[in-house]
Amino acid sequence: MTGAGQVTLRDVAERAGVAISTASRALANPGRVSAATRERVRAAADELGYSPGGPARALSSGRTGMIALVVPDVTNPFYFGVIRGTQAQLRDRGYVHVLVDTEESADVEAAWLDRLQRSVDGAVLAASRLSDAAIAARASRLPLVTLNRDVPGVPGVTLDTPGGVAHALDHLASLGHRRIAYAGGPPESWSDARRRRVARARARRLGVELVVLGPYAPLQASGAAAADAAVHAAASAVVAFNDLMAIGILARLADRGLAVPRDLSVVGCDDVFGADFAHPPLTTITAPVERAGRAATSMLLARLDDGAPRVTGDDAAPRLALPTHLTIRASTGPAGGPLAAGAGEPRTPLPTRDQPNP
Amino acid sequence: MTGAGQVTLRDVAERAGVAISTASRALANPGRVSAATRERVRAAADELGYSPGGPARALSSGRTGMIALVVPDVTNPFYFGVIRGTQAQLRDRGYVHVLVDTEESADVEAAWLDRLQRSVDGAVLAASRLSDAAIAARASRLPLVTLNRDVPGVPGVTLDTPGGVAHALDHLASLGHRRIAYAGGPPESWSDARRRRVARARARRLGVELVVLGPYAPLQASGAAAADAAVHAAASAVVAFNDLMAIGILARLADRGLAVPRDLSVVGCDDVFGADFAHPPLTTITAPVERAGRAATSMLLARLDDGAPRVTGDDAAPRLALPTHLTIRASTGPAGGPLAAGAGEPRTPLPTRDQPNP
DNA sequence: ATGAAAGCGCTAACAG
DNA sequence: CTGTTAGCGCTTTCAT
Numbered sequence: 001m002t003g004a005g006q007v008t009l010r011d012v013a014e015r016a017g018v019a020i021s022t023a024s025r026a027l028a029n030p031g032r033v034s035a036a037t038r039e040r041v042r043a044a045a046d047e048l049g050y051s052p053g054g055p056a057r058a059l060s061s062g063r064t065g066m067i068a069l070v071v072p073d074v075t076n077p078f079y080f081g082v083i084r085g086t087q088a089q090l091r092d093r094g095y096v097h098v099l100v101d102t103e104e105s106a107d108v109e110a111a112w113l114d115r116l117q118r119s120v121d122g123a124v125l126a127a128s129r130l131s132d133a134a135i136a137a138r139a140s141r142l143p144l145v146t147l148n149r150d151v152p153g154v155p156g157v158t159l160d161t162p163g164g165v166a167h168a169l170d171h172l173a174s175l176g177h178r179r180i181a182y183a184g185g186p187p188e189s190w191s192d193a194r195r196r197r198v199a200r201a202r203a204r205r206l207g208v209e210l211v212v213l214g215p216y217a218p219l220q221a222s223g224a225a226a227a228d229a230a231v232h233a234a235a236s237a238v239v240a241f242n243d244l245m246a247i248g249i250l251a252r253l254a255d256r257g258l259a260v261p262r263d264l265s266v267v268g269c270d271d272v273f274g275a276d277f278a279h280p281p282l283t284t285i286t287a288p289v290e291r292a293g294r295a296a297t298s299m300l301l302a303r304l305d306d307g308a309p310r311v312t313g314d315d316a317a318p319r320l321a322l323p324t325h326l327t328i329r330a331s332t333g334p335a336g337g338p339l340a341a342g343a344g345e346p347r348t349p350l351p352t353r354d355q356p357n358p
Numbered sequence: 359m360t361g362a363g364q365v366t367l368r369d370v371a372e373r374a375g376v377a378i379s380t381a382s383r384a385l386a387n388p389g390r391v392s393a394a395t396r397e398r399v400r401a402a403a404d405e406l407g408y409s410p411g412g413p414a415r416a417l418s419s420g421r422t423g424m425i426a427l428v429v430p431d432v433t434n435p436f437y438f439g440v441i442r443g444t445q446a447q448l449r450d451r452g453y454v455h456v457l458v459d460t461e462e463s464a465d466v467e468a469a470w471l472d473r474l475q476r477s478v479d480g481a482v483l484a485a486s487r488l489s490d491a492a493i494a495a496r497a498s499r500l501p502l503v504t505l506n507r508d509v510p511g512v513p514g515v516t517l518d519t520p521g522g523v524a525h526a527l528d529h530l531a532s533l534g535h536r537r538i539a540y541a542g543g544p545p546e547s548w549s550d551a552r553r554r555r556v557a558r559a560r561a562r563r564l565g566v567e568l569v570v571l572g573p574y575a576p577l578q579a580s581g582a583a584a585a586d587a588a589v590h591a592a593a594s595a596v597v598a599f600n601d602l603m604a605i606g607i608l609a610r611l612a613d614r615g616l617a618v619p620r621d622l623s624v625v626g627c628d629d630v631f632g633a634d635f636a637h638p639p640l641t642t643i644t645a646p647v648e649r650a651g652r653a654a655t656s657m658l659l660a661r662l663d664d665g666a667p668r669v670t671g672d673d674a675a676p677r678l679a680l681p682t683h684l685t686i687r688a689s690t691g692p693a694g695g696p697l698a699a700g701a702g703e704p705r706t707p708l709p710t711r712d713q714p715n716p
Numbered sequence: 717a718t719g720a721a722a723g724c725g726c727t728a729a730c731a732g
Numbered sequence: 733c734t735g736t737t738a739g740c741g742c743t744t745t746c747a748t
Contacts, residue, residue, distance in 0.1 A: 006476060006499075008725060019735045024727060034733060054477030055416035056725030059740045064413060066456075074445050077631065080438055087432050087459050096477070098424075099457045101445050118364060118741090119412030119454070141364070247635055273435065274632035277605055366741060377719045382743060392717060414741030417724045476725095 007048045016044035027052070054096075067300065068098040068116050068123040069293075070109060076218065077272040078242060078289060082126050082147060085293020093301055095121075104186065106130050110138075117142050121304055124296045125149065129188045145300040147292055149190050150319065155303070157295045157320040161191065161269055162198035164285030164324040168239050168267045169199060171283075171326060173206045176335040177237040177265065183226035183249070184214030185241030192241055195269070199239065211235055216245060223248015227256070230264060236335040237261075243268035243275045246282055250331065254279075261333030271327055280330035287324040295320055365406045374402035385410070412454075425658065426456040426474050426481040427651075428467060434576065435630040436600060436647060440484050440505060443651020451659055453479075462544065464488050468496075475500050480658045482651070483507065487546045503658040505650055507548050508677065513661070515653045515678040519549065519627055520556035522643030522682040526597050526625045527557060529641075529684060531564045534693040535595040535623065541584035541607070542572030543599030550599055553627070557597065569593055574603060581606015585614070588622060594693040595619075601626035601633045604640055608689065612637075619691030629685055638688035645682040653678055 013023035018037055026033045026041035033041075044050075058064040069086045071079040083099065090097045098120055102109035106129040113123065122143035128135055132151045138144060139154045146156035165182075172180055182199045185192035196212060203210035213229045216222035218241055227249040230238040240246040246268030253260055260266055260280055268275060271286035299318060371381035376395055384391045384399035391399075402408075416422040427444045429437040441457065448455045456478055460467035464487040471481065480501035486493055490509045496502060497512045504514035523540075530538055540557045543550035554570060561568035571587045574580035576599055585607040588596040598604040604626030611618055618624055618638055626633060629644035657676060 010725075020725090021727075021736080022734055025734085028727080032733075037734080049472075051472050051475055053725055054474075055413040055422060056740095057727075058413035059417050059742090060725080060727040062727095062740075074438075075442055077438075080432075083441075083457070084432055087457060091459060091461075096474070097457045099441070099445060099455045101449060103449075114407075114409050116412075116454070117409055251635060274635065277609060277632065277637060278635050279637040368741075378742080379720075379744080380718055383718085386743080390717075395717080411741055414724095415743075417726090418741080418743040420724080420743095 006053075007050045008053070009050070011048055012041060012044045012050045015048060016041045064096075064119060064121050065094070066096040066098050066120045067297070068100055068112075068120045069126065070100045070102060070112065070123055070128070071126045072102050072104045072109075072129060074099065074101045076242075076244065077274070078244075078270050079126060081270075081272065081289030082124075082293040085290035085295075086124060086297045087293075088290075089294045089297035089301070095301070102129065104129060104188075106134070106188070110134060113138050113142070122300045124293070124300055126293075126296075127189065127191060143300060143303050145296045145303070147296045153317050155299055155317040155319060157292050157299065157322060159287040159289070159292055159322050160324050161285055161287055162194045164269070164287070164326055165195050165199050165239060166202045167326040168283075168285060169202045169206060169208070169210075171328065171332065172237045172239075172265060172267070173208050175237075175265070175333065177208065178335065179209045179211065179233075179235050181211045181213050181230040181233055181235035181238040183216060183222075183230065183238055183240045183245055184212060185216065185218045185245075187215045189218075189241075195241065213238075214241070216241070218242050218244060220244045220248040220251075223250070224252040227252035227264075231256075231258070235264070237265035237267070237332070239267040239269075241269060243270050243272045243282060243284055246284065246331075247274065247278050250278055250280070250282070260331050262336050265332040265335070267332060276329070278331075283329045283332040284327055285324050286327045288322050292322050295322065364411075365408045366411070367408070369406055370399060370402045370408045373406060374399045422454075422477060422479050423452070424454040424456050424478045425655070426458055426470075426478045427484065428458045428460060428470065428481055428486070429484045430460050430462045430467075430487060432457065432459045434600075434602065435632070436602075436628050437484060438631065439628075439647030440482075440651040443648035443653075444482055444655045445651075446648075447652045447655035447659070453659070460487065462487060462546075464492070464546070468492060471496050471500070479662055482654045482658055484651075484654075485547065485549060501658060501661050503654045503661070505654045511675050513657055513675040513677060515650050515657065515680060517645040517647070517650055517680050518682050519643055519645055520552045522627070522645070522684055523553050523557050523597060524560040525684040526641075526643060527560045527564060527566070527568075529686065529690065530595045530597075530623060530625070531566050533595075533623070533691065535566065536693065537567045537569065537591075537593050537595075539569045539571050539588040539591055539593035539596040541574060541580075541588065541596055541598045541603055542570060543574065543576045543603075545573045547576075547599075553599065571596075572599070574599070576600050576602060578602045578606040578609075581608070582610040585610035585622075589614075589616070593622070595623035595625070595690070597625040597627075599627060601628050601630045601640060601642055604642065604689075605632065605636050608636055608638070608640070618689050620694050623690040623693075625690060634687070636689075641687045641690040642685055643682050644685045646680050650680050653680065 009023050013020045023041050026038045030038050087097055100112050124145050126147040128149050135151045148158050211233045223245050249266050268282050268284035271284045275282040275284050367381050371378045381399050384396045388396050445455050458470045482503050484505040486507050493509045506516050569591045581603050604624050607624050626640050626642035629642045633640040633642050
């Protein structure tokens with residue numbers, strides 16, 4: 001018997017000798033009952049070990065006290081930063097945190113959003129794979145805030161990683177690199193498209209060649225292919241879509257007996273856990289991921305408090321762009337001479353590990 | 359207007375020209391209505407974009423379709439694995455995943471458990487900081503499964519990291535180490551107590567000295583203090599409570615100009631993300647963390663299906679112990695000679711970073 | 717096979 | 733300040 005023994009407001013009211021509604025008030029709006037009743041009810045609740053039931057409360061009040069965080073892949077360290085930031089904010093504000101992994105699939109994402117629509121008060125969509133239209137449509141039913149994605153009419157916060165990519169190219173150019181590779185992420189990624197665009201523009205302005213590689217899955221395992229492609233393209237430096245790939249590139253190069261940064265300079269994006277103690281330590285674009293999670297969450301909660309004027313496309317939806325910065329570590333250095341022919345034969349087959357803990 | 363425009367079963371029923379109860383059945387028990395009505399209702403639901411409301415369903419059915427995962431610190435990579443495993447399992451089974459971070463506090467943990475008690479169908483408690491009694495009490499109200507914690511009468515899954523620690527000591531002893539340090543984790547940690555106990559026993563049996571250091575917070579930042587303590591204790595090897603600390607130890611030793619494993623061998627626990635590409639790669643006790651998360655979750659879901667006979671302490675609560683193994687990488691090697699006096703002066707002040715993304 | 721009706725536990729107007 | 737009265741949206745008997 002699951003429901004048995006569950007203490008309800010009714011029990012508390014009975015024990016305190018008041019009406020249910022009074023008990024409700026005593027607990028929720030302590031200011032609207034006499035001090036005496038308040039105490040009596042509180043005592044009764046304590047003695048009975050009463051704890052309000054979420055669903056019932058949600059049903060009658062319309063507020064569930066839950067917020068969903070939707071990410072493409074909980075496995076990716078980047079999203080862990082987002083999870084942390086969101087979790088911290090929600091915890092402090094007394095909200096329950098619902099975590100959804102969409103497995104990088106737009107359909108799965110849409111399905112969950114629809115399913116949760118009436119079960120949560122709002123959602124933070126991190127790096128959504130959905131189309132603008134699909135997001136906008138859902139935003140008209142559920143308060144939404146996007147993270148690293150701009151959709152007209154929908155509030156969101158973005159990390160200025162493209163700006164960081166531009167700086168990375170400046171940095172590399174100043175080190176004498178004339179042929180630089182960009183190892184791209186998933187084709188559906190809005191962020192990747194932005195970075196690629198900026199990289200192209202900056203390279204042109206700097207007068208250096210840019211070779212676009214990929215697309216690759218944003219995983220460590222993709223690093224091997226990216227590294228090989230970069231070497232084959234005769235680039236002297238490579239900027240990867242994210243640190244995971246960059247770390248994979250580092251591993252592959254080491255395996256091929258190529259030295260970083262002597263033979264190839266490597267730059268990552270995000271500065272996730274591990275970037276600083278990789279070997280060599282990774283030059284990367286440090287992004288305030290956790291802060292972004294916090295910001296997106298408070299934006300969402302603020303909306304809710306305002307009575308959630310969520311629909312629409314006319315008024316300017318709040319939008320926040322967080323700055324990033326280039327963190328230079330040992331994986332970047334002066335451009336070296338051309339590689340000796342035949343150098344860098346792989347010593348072992350491609351690594352297959354794409355998860356930290358198999 | 360939040361509730362406006364929300365499609366309810368009532369709307370669907372109306373459009374399909376049937377009673378609400380019929381619509382409900384058509385959607386939930388397709389077998390108990392005529393094929394005709396079934397289709398009519400389905401069509402209506404589709405056209406209206408109907409999606410059942412969680413709270414209402416929960417209120418009347420008693421099942422919320424949500425499971426909570428309670429962890430001490432979402433920031434710790436170890437729990438990343440747990441989160442992944444849990445998430446994967448819940449997603450596949452159609453459950454909503456609620457994530458709770460207790461900030462390593464027993465009080466916070468208890469409070470959330472009480473609060474969620476009526477809002478979720480069950481919970482997985484990872485590395486709970488609660489007392490056995492507190493856990494047992496809550497388990498009598500909410501189906502619970504523990505992870506890395508044994509409580510009489512409560513089902514759980516544990517990782518045999520202590521066994522791994524014993525193997526690590528064997529390994530170190532075989533390399534000639536005679537004085538080994540164990541850098542302990544949080545005092546409230548059940549896991550740490552187990553590991554310490556096993557380490558002591560094994561050291562005695564092997565005839566080597568064991569120096570217990572700590573307790574330390576299970577963070578990378580604690581590595582510096584642990585490294586200094588190990589060096590001061592004249593140990594030639596150190597086993598850390600987790601990889602985070604071990605990685606911190608590596609960093610501190612590098613900073614002091616000490617070589618690993620020449621001057622000190624280092625062993626971690628868990629084999630989290632980053633252990634393999636740390637410098638040098640970390641010898642560690644590989645634990646199937648993600649699998650543990652999955653196992654705990656399916657154990658919980660199995661209980662729920664059985665009608666959750668949860669209370670009790672008499673019958674044997676299911677318990678699963680997952681094996682671990684020692685993964686030897688470059689951070690361990692033969693015991694070297696005693697350190698030269700005056701060696702290893704720190705070159706920079708203590709590192710302060712304890713989070714990947716500041 | 718379908719409809720009517722009774723709640724699930726709580727909040728939110730209304731009266732007093 | 734407190735009690736009464738309606739529901740919130742859905743599932744579930746119970747009749748029909």
